[in-house]
Amino acid sequence: MAEKHSTVDAYIAAQPEATRLILKEIRRSIHAAVPDAGEMISYDIPTVTIDGHYVVYFAAWAHHISVYPVPRGDETLNNELEQYLYGKGTLKFPLTKPLPYQLIGRVAAQLAAERRREH
Known part of the structure; x- marks a missing residue:
């Protein structure tokens, strides 16, 4: 299956204006939390990487933003994420509420x- 978006910029540009602004801020928050990260498109969604290995994915949907996967190692963080859990490996942030950009940055950092511990 061919990728519809060749770059993260192209993915963001293809979204409605309000969603573009949110995605840009999520991207900024993630890169602020993981300054040495790269990025690419994988599974046709933005993927933040370290040394070519995925770290975190984020995607826009009609009514929410998803961030994948859910970190495992920080109990305090996991408690804060509980309200956003959707299934085992997805965080779902409704577009009808302010997004917790700092929390998303902490997810990326974790x-x-x-x-890094795995590799």
Whole structure:
């Protein structure tokens, strides 16, 4: 299956204006939390990487933003994420409420720390 978006910029540009602004802020928050990260499109959604390995994915949907996967190693963080859990590995942030960008940054930082421990 061919990717519809070749870059994260193209993915963001293809979204409605209000969603574009949210995605740009999520992207900024993630890169602020993981300054050495790269990015690519994987599974046709933005993917933040370290050394070419995925760290965190984020995607826009009609009524929410999803962030994948859910970090495992920080109980305090996991308690804060509980209200956003959707299934085992997805965080779902409704577009009708203010997004917790700082929390999303913390998710990215925790996932990056977990990734670094694995490699």
